[in-house]
Amino acid sequence: MIDEKTTTPYAALLLRLGLGTLALAHGALLKLGTFGLAGTMGYFASIGYPPVFGAVVAFAEVLGGIALILGVWVRPVSLLFLPILLGATLQHSGNGWMFAGKGGGWEFPAFWTLALLVQAGLGAGAYALDPRRLLGSRRAVATA
Numbered sequence: 001m002i003d004e005k006t007t008t009p010y011a012a013l014l015l016r017l018g019l020g021t022l023a024l025a026h027g028a029l030l031k032l033g034t035f036g037l038a039g040t041m042g043y044f045a046s047i048g049y050p051p052v053f054g055a056v057v058a059f060a061e062v063l064g065g066i067a068l069i070l071g072v073w074v075r076p077v078s079l080l081f082l083p084i085l086l087g088a089t090l091q092h093s094g095n096g097w098m099f100a101g102k103g104g105g106w107e108f109p110a111f112w113t114l115a116l117l118v119q120a121g122l123g124a125g126a127y128a129l130d131p132r133r134l135l136g137s138r139r140a141v142a143t144a
Contacts (some may be wrong), residue, residue, distance in 0.1 A: 012125025013071075019119055020068030022112070023081070027061025047091060057084055068119075071128025078120035085113040 031040040037055060044054035060080070067077045088109035095103035 008122065009126040012119070012122040013127055014125075015115065015119050015122065016068050016071060016074060016125055016128070019078075019112075019115055020065045020070075022065070023061045023068065024065030027058050027065060031058035031061065060084060071124040072131050074124040074128065075120045078116045081116050082113060085109050085116060089113060 031037075031054070035043065037058065040058050041051035041054035044057070045051040061084070064077045064081055067073055089106050092099070092104050092106045092109055095101055096105040097107050098105045099108040
């Protein structure tokens with residue numbers, strides 16, 4: 001039985017931590033660590049995008065991943081990730097369905113897109129930092 005008052009906030013927390021960790025790892029370890037900023041920007045240029053998009057995506061993944069892990073601005077961050085993931089899905093669509101295939105298929109970015117939509121719908125869940133409280137607002141309220 002699903003008890004929305006006791007299990008849903010923890011399910012949202014687990015999803016948030018998973019998505020945040022994946023985004024942070026993808027941005028920091030893969031794009032900045034493995035490929036480097038210049039390599040990431042070069043890759044974006046090689047597939048027809050302005051090179052600066054590589055930097056924007058890398059830093060968005062790092063900062064957005066940290067925000068999700070901490071539970072700060074979870075709904076807007078989840079929604080702001082959508083153009084990145086839709087672009088990734090389209091970029092990988094010509095490589096088939098399986099992400100394990102040559103060039104990576106579209107299954108992983110498509111699933112990630114759906115998971116971000118679910119996160120945006122659920123909200124931050126348990127143990128999230130409330131940005132209003134961090135900024136000193138008296139009207140801070142706990143959100144699940």
